[in-house]
Amino acid sequence: HNLEPVAFDSSNRFPSIFTIFRSQRPTAEAGAIYNWEGFGRLFDSSLVNLSRHYPTQDATVAAFAEYLVQKKPVLSWVHLDEVDGAGHNFGHGTKGYFEGIRKADSCVGVIINAMRKAGMEKNTMVMVVADHGGVGYGHGGTELEELTVPVIYFGVGIKNGYQIQQQIYQYDAAATIAFALQLQTPYEWIGRPVKAAFKGFEEPPAVWKAIKLADAPVIYPEAAFFARAGGLYIDSLPQVKISAANEKSSGPIYYTTDGSNPTEKSTKYTEPFGLSSTSVVKAAVFENGTPGKIATAYFRLLKSGGQNGVGFRFFKGDEWKQLPAFASLKPTGSWTDYEFLVNPVKLEKAQEGHKGSFGIVAESMLEIDQDGDYQFYTRSDDGSRLFINGKKVVDNDGDHGVEEKSGKIKLTKGRHAIKVEYFNGGGGYWLDVYYKGPGLEKQLIPANKLFY
Structure with missing residues (x-):
């Protein structure tokens, strides 16, 4: 929005922890060593x-x-970059990603x-975040998997x-460091010290009582x-098994197979069960009558020998920040493929070593079984659009992390042309x-x- 910072330090930046440290501890030793060069522009190195x-x-x-x-x-501050690199190169949650975490842990x-060797162990606090x-x-969107991070004191x-x-x-990190070093913080900071991590301090009084699900x-x-729970299967579906996520869960599990949220009136899970058609399975643990977080799995059944499928066209890009005019590109x-999902193997083959921006146009005919209002969604990193019969229904364009947008359209029974345009500006894709x-x-x- 081109808004100016509400406060400046001497380098025309918003005051950082280094700013207030240097102003209040002018002769104390401070240092920053970082693996990603870009961090050097985020603070005034003279501090x-x-x-x-x-x-x-x-x-x-x-x-x-x-x-x-x-x-x-x-x-002192140190930045380790291999976990981020593993997420971009191998994918978050993959074996390569966890190997990156293991390496960071050893670092x-x-x-x-080194801290012990320096004799600093008994008077130093360490924060890992x-x-x-x-x-x-990728990252940068609004998914919980992107927004939730660990912090260790x-x-x-x-x-x-x-x-x-x-x-x-x-933004509580800087305030917590300031608290540990007994520094005064700027009025403009909104971060608060996490005092509950320190001996002698309790959790802040709860204004409301949170329900732990x-x-x-x-x-x-x-x-x-790149695959939701469940999966796509040809001619037959596997048995569905459900288990508690951790051994502390003590309540029964209830589930549905029509995509509705489970209640205590839903089917109680006791053993693996079968499905005969494409189904959305949802399940939750109920503790003292309260449903926990809901798990969702998409089981898609496809009969062999049909004309099912989606056609994909691939386009090499050049630092795209939004969807290009695909009609003018070759x-x-x-x-x-069978669905509107980016197959990593087929994508890599089409890229032919190209590592920059790319775009995809995916087209098919969607069979609608009943007249009515339909809502369509694209969830993408970066931008996407969805068209039905040539009409734009979803506009999720732009250079962003994983974000979901939707739109509605009235459709009649029968087949309708559906097209999805998608681009990735670099880095992660989804x-x-x-x-x-x-x-x-x-x-x-499906x-x-x-x-x-």
Whole structure:
């Protein structure tokens, strides 16, 4: 919105933790060492004694460990980039991603050992925090998987083995550091110190009593990278198994197979069960009559030998920030699939090594069984649009993380042309397409309703 910051420091930036530290501790040692070069532009390097970028995570950690031993800084910050890189390269939640976390954990161990070697262990607090989560290969949207991050406090003055109950936010990190160092914070800051993490402080009094819901159960076949729980099957569906997500869940599990939310009047899960047609299974653990978080699985059944499918055309882009005019571009690849999902294997083949922006136009004929109002959804990273019979129904364009938008249209029984335009400006990508209508709860548009 081109709004100016409400406060400036001497470098025309919003005051950071380094700003207030330097103004109140003018002679104290402070340093910042980072793996991603871009962090260097986010703060005024003149406020610290050392500001340095290293191209690899190992070099970054080694330099930071040496800095701790030699200078024993009062305030220091280190950035490790491999977890973020693993999310972009392998996908969040994949084996490669967890390997990135394992490496980061070992790096934290190196730093803690250096802190002990420097004799800082008994008077130092350590904070480990991430700046974002992710979905698929990207981040920046509004999904909980992107917004929820861990924070760990360790060291002097910190409670041992305590799990913080209050809701905290990323901008509370600077306020918590200021509290630990007994620094005055600017009026313009909205972050609050997480005092409950410190010995001698309790959780803030609750203005309202939050209800803790049981974790969503797991529906098998469970979700995998780029695949929702359930799956697409030819000619027959597997048995559906449901289990509690953790051993602490004590209540019964109730489920539905029509996409409606389960209640205690729904079917109680006791053993694996079968399905005879495309179904949306929802399940929840009920504790003391209260439903927990709901798990959803999409089971799609497709009979072999039909004309079902979706046609995909692939376009190489050049730093796109919004959907291009595909009609004026020539596709460089094509493939067919059963649903409006981006198949990573087919995409990689079409890319032919191209690592920049790309676009996809996917088209099919959607079979509608009943007259009525239908709502369509695209959930994408980056932008997407959906057209029915040439009319734009969903506009989810733009350079953004995983975001969902929807639109409505009245349709008659029969087949209708459906087209989805999608682009990725770089980094992570994601595309889901859903609909709901008369007698249909919201669901992925199933393969048995798409013809090509």
